[in-house]
Amino acid sequence: MIYEPSLMAVLIFGGIVAITLGLSFWLGSKAKSSQGYFAAGGGIHWFVNGVAFAGDYLSAASFLGICGMIAFYGYDGFLYSIGYLAGWIVALFVIAEPLKRMGRFTFADALDSKFQSRGIKLAAAISTLVVSIFYLIPQMVGAGALITPLLGFPHYVGVLMVGTIVILIVVTAGMVSTTYVQFLKGSLLVIFSTVLTVMILQRGLTTEPENNGKPTHQFQTIGPAAANDIEHWRSELNLNEQDSLIPLNQGPWENKGILQLTRADKISYWKLTETTDQQYFLSETQYKLKNKDGSLIVNGLPYGAGEGETDFYPVGRISKLPGDKTETGALGPAEFLSTIRESEIILWGSETITEENGSAVTIYFPKPTSGQKVLSPGNHPKFAGIRGTDLWGKLNFLSLMLALFCGTASLPHILIRYYTVKDQASARKSTIVGIGSIGYFYILTLFMGLGAMTSGALDVTNSNMAAPLLAKSIGDWLFAIISAIAFTTVLGTVSGLIIASSGAVVHDLMSSFLKIEMNDFAKVRIAKIASVVVGVIAIILGILFEKFNVNYLVGWAFSVAASANLPALVMLLFWPKTTKQGITVAIFTGMVSSLAWILLSADSYTGIYGLDPTTAIVPFSQPGLVTIPLGFITLIVVSLMTQPKSQGMES
Amino acid sequence: MAGFDHGPSEPGEQENSETISRNTRLGLKLFIVYLALYGGFVFLNTFAPAKMEVVLFAGLNLAIVYGFTLIITAFVLAMIYGWLCRNDMASSAPEKQEAAK
Numbered sequence: 001m002i003y004e005p006s007l008m009a010v011l012i013f014g015g016i017v018a019i020t021l022g023l024s025f026w027l028g029s030k031a032k033s034s035q036g037y038f039a040a041g042g043g044i045h046w047f048v049n050g051v052a053f054a055g056d057y058l059s060a061a062s063f064l065g066i067c068g069m070i071a072f073y074g075y076d077g078f079l080y081s082i083g084y085l086a087g088w089i090v091a092l093f094v095i096a097e098p099l100k101r102m103g104r105f106t107f108a109d110a111l112d113s114k115f116q117s118r119g120i121k122l123a124a125a126i127s128t129l130v131v132s133i134f135y136l137i138p139q140m141v142g143a144g145a146l147i148t149p150l151l152g153f154p155h156y157v158g159v160l161m162v163g164t165i166v167i168l169i170v171v172t173a174g175m176v177s178t179t180y181v182q183f184l185k186g187s188l189l190v191i192f193s194t195v196l197t198v199m200i201l202q203r204g205l206t207t208e209p210e211n212n213g214k215p216t217h218q219f220q221t222i223g224p225a226a227a228n229d230i231e232h233w234r235s236e237l238n239l240n241e242q243d244s245l246i247p248l249n250q251g252p253w254e255n256k257g258i259l260q261l262t263r264a265d266k267i268s269y270w271k272l273t274e275t276t277d278q279q280y281f282l283s284e285t286q287y288k289l290k291n292k293d294g295s296l297i298v299n300g301l302p303y304g305a306g307e308g309e310t311d312f313y314p315v316g317r318i319s320k321l322p323g324d325k326t327e328t329g330a331l332g333p334a335e336f337l338s339t340i341r342e343s344e345i346i347l348w349g350s351e352t353i354t355e356e357n358g359s360a361v362t363i364y365f366p367k368p369t370s371g372q373k374v375l376s377p378g379n380h381p382k383f384a385g386i387r388g389t390d391l392w393g394k395l396n397f398l399s400l401m402l403a404l405f406c407g408t409a410s411l412p413h414i415l416i417r418y419y420t421v422k423d424q425a426s427a428r429k430s431t432i433v434g435i436g437s438i439g440y441f442y443i444l445t446l447f448m449g450l451g452a453m454t455s456g457a458l459d460v461t462n463s464n465m466a467a468p469l470l471a472k473s474i475g476d477w478l479f480a481i482i483s484a485i486a487f488t489t490v491l492g493t494v495s496g497l498i499i500a501s502s503g504a505v506v507h508d509l510m511s512s513f514l515k516i517e518m519n520d521f522a523k524v525r526i527a528k529i530a531s532v533v534v535g536v537i538a539i540i541l542g543i544l545f546e547k548f549n550v551n552y553l554v555g556w557a558f559s560v561a562a563s564a565n566l567p568a569l570v571m572l573l574f575w576p577k578t579t580k581q582g583i584t585v586a587i588f589t590g591m592v593s594s595l596a597w598i599l600l601s602a603d604s605y606t607g608i609y610g611l612d613p614t615t616a617i618v619p620f621s622q623p624g625l626v627t628i629p630l631g632f633i634t635l636i637v638v639s640l641m642t643q644p645k646s647q648g649m650e651s
Numbered sequence: 652m653a654g655f656d657h658g659p660s661e662p663g664e665q666e667n668s669e670t671i672s673r674n675t676r677l678g679l680k681l682f683i684v685y686l687a688l689y690g691g692f693v694f695l696n697t698f699a700p701a702k703m704e705v706v707l708f709a710g711l712n713l714a715i716v717y718g719f720t721l722i723i724t725a726f727v728l729a730m731i732y733g734w735l736c737r738n739d740m741a742s743s744a745p746e747k748q749e750a751a752k
Contacts (some may be wrong), residue, residue: 020726075703075714079696082718089685089725101671230714338710376704376714377696386700394697401693428736435663439722446718 001459002304002311005152007481012349013150016484017165017491023180037208046426048183055182056413057084057438059135059493060142060191060464062445063486065551067470068463070449071316072347074374077326077449080551081442083401084549087408088438090566092431095409098573100427108508110415111568117497117580118513123587125508127564128412131557131592132200132501135411135495135536138553140542143490145550150483156543163539166494170531185492188485190437193444195551196467196482199452199474201336205343206327209317209456211473216456219314219346219366224279227272233282240261245270252353258285258363266300271365286312286460292358312364314469316458319368320344333447340450343371347379347453348460364460374453382621396620400555403624407558410565413496416503464550494538502530552607556598559624563590567631571639582639590631597623674736681728688724692717 011651022082044052062084069077075266079356102113108124140159147158169181209216224636227247243263248256257272259282269287272280289297296303321328331339347369352362373379378387382400385393452466457473459465468486472479506527510516518526539598545553567590568583598604601621603615695702695717703714 039751051737075718078718082692085722085725086685086689089682089689089728092729093682093685097671097674097678334709334711337715341706341712372704372712375712376700378700386697397697401696425736432726432733435729436726439726442722443719445665446715551744592687 001314001461001465003150003152004149005150006476006480008476009150009483009548012480013484013487015039016488019184023184024210029489033276034333044179044261046430047433049179049426050430051186051415051437052179053186053430053434054190054437054441055184055186055489055492057408057434058186058441058489060139060146060486060490060550061553062441063189063489064145064464064467065138065554066442066445067449067452067467068465069380069551070446071452071458071466071470072385072463073380074347074369074450074453076380077375078442078446079377079401080404081381081402081445084408085401085435085439085442086405088333088431088435089411090406091414092428092435094573095415095569096427096431097424099415099569100424106545108512110379111572111583112512114572115580115583117584119584120580120587121508121512124565124568125504125513127560127587129507129534130595131410131561131564132412132497132504133534133541134560135554136412136497136534136538137541137545138550138557139321139494139497140488140538141545142464142550143487143494144542144546145462146468146483146486146490150487155546159542161538162490162494163535163542166491166498167532167535169491169511170498170535171528171572181488181495182492185485185488186437188481189489190441192478192481192485193441193448195473196474196478197444197447197451200447200470201333203474204328204331205318205321205336205339205454207318207321208326209454209473211231211314211455211457216315217319219313219315220284221281221366221368223281224275227274227280227281233259233270236282237261252355256351256353268300269361269363271363273367283366286315287361287363288312288461290360290362299571312460314457315346315348315364315366315460316453317346317456318454319346320342336447337375338451339371339397340454341371341375345369345371345374345453347374348458350460362461374450385620392620395625396622399620399622399625402628403555403559403562403622406562406566406624406628408592410561410569411557412500412504412561412565413493416496416500426433431575494535498531498534498538500526501534502527504536505530552603555622559598559627560591560594562624563594563627563631564588565590566628567635571632575636575639577639577643579639579644580643581642582635582637586631586635589634590627593630594623594627597627657664677735679730685725685728692721708722 062081066077066080069080091378099110102110106120108128110122111124140162143162144155144158147153147161151158153161222233222236224482225236229561230245230247234243237243239245239261243261245262246260248258248260259270259272261268261270270282271285274280286299288303291297298310298312301308303309305311305312318340320343324338328339345368347367348364349367350362350364351491352360354360369379378384383397386397448470452470455473456468457467457469460650468479468483471482506518506523510526511518511523564587567586571578571586572583597618598621599608600617601623602616603617603621605611605616607614611625695713703712703717705713707713707716
């Protein structure tokens, strides 16, 4: 969709960035030591740190990805919310305090506090870098997706802007400014998500949502009739003799149930939907034709905002409310959910068909769906397996939920936040504040997602924009603020990740593994150089991965983090026979096996290589169910094989 | 303001080994409670997704009620943990003073 840049959004965005940078410069002038740079001198108040946890964690994927996923697929998006939050329980009850007791700067410090092993430092540093960079990619892609509608720039400009601003923030002050950016962002996100949710409930539900005061386009659905009853369809569409309606069943169009209508030289596509009694409905779709020369046709006209050009219609509405009402008026939270459950909602699916001449048509088609289905699991293509009988589909879902559960406590940028408070009690208290704010926000995601689903404002081509567009359907001011917050969301998370990476380079790789002697000043200088290098890598990858789904990439990061880091952390804390060799080998095994599994999965076959997903080597796409236990087993076996001899004699 | 103090790190909290092991045991117990709740949710979604459509009360189905319960329980357990650990510290404080004398 084409978005008109809003002056208010630009001003609010500029204001927030200016405040953030101002804060960074001011705080930066105060932090001189390396501990001040990496761990904020251990002097951050636990409440500030707790909200900053929320700021770190509620990344672009949480805010934009989950709201978008709920808006497009219903309850399945909320499963991510539940999994992401559950991971904090592992962090609080199992990892937080022992970690705070053991380390000073990085995840590797904690792992290595018992052994002083260079191997562990190397393994932990590489794993931190890999996970951070994986997690950085979706943040940068999210930044590009936001900047386009907000300021009207192309994707790469958005990525470059975020990269540059973040490098400035990180280089000027390190962990202190990052913490305050996160505190600011976490607070704003929770406050304005509450405002948005209250306004959704106040507005209630309607079958005729308005967008900017204008009614939304009503897509036609005709029938029922037999699929091949062309005469029936022609008469319902009031076609004359010059118009043509052809079922497309050749080559790549085979079995897609699409009919091509040419009326007054304008082409449109219509999709057949089967009813329970083998009758069919025919629905108007939207489409995008990308010609080989790169030109775009949308719904039969050139794509654009000028004369003779067109744009996609915004979508997402309720088609039937209970009791055949047309609107409900203000609703309470439980009433809002129960009304949706009793309604029928138009969701949208899409299908891309590549022609032999190289042009590609993406057809977006309406899917009337019962509210009961919307509020239960299994609508998203990646979750559909749980509704089937195939065991692999079910294992894939189990694997994802396991990775979400185990991944949080293994994310380097979350772990380093434990070093910014002064003691274990503060680490504990800040985690509780974090869980409270994050849990509250995740409850709101369900209302925001469903609000977007029924707002008539969705961009059918981009689910990441659901939350900002929902805000726009309520008011331009709210759109401006939500977009600016979403942008700072990206800024904050990227800052934290870059700090974690630069910490890994300086402390673990250079100082501990390569044994390079450095004073505090040199350490901070090298960390800043490392930040710039990691930032530049993130910018490049953010531009290259433009077309990738944000949540998909986050799933990768969680799986790799959980497989590589969690077995080492947990066993070190709870199994006295753990050895340094066990930890080192387990980190490498978890990291390499999860990466290999991802690269050999059906998702990568379609997403990266463009190959037939049925030929993928691994049976399901999410690695966690196999690679997390593999990490544990490797650690146990290697540790048992490398027990110190003296211990054996004593026993 | 505490948050703007960027001097050297303050010394960490002094914990005795008894407090540490008590906190660890408490953390593990609460973790197992949550793991059972989360595991039940994941297995129900995986192997009996139709059960999630059952309406429990106020027009809300099991999927919504269980999901909200998981989020709220996480916070409640976190509060319980924080409160019990604080009690431990409060009760051990006078002992420390005694020892100092």
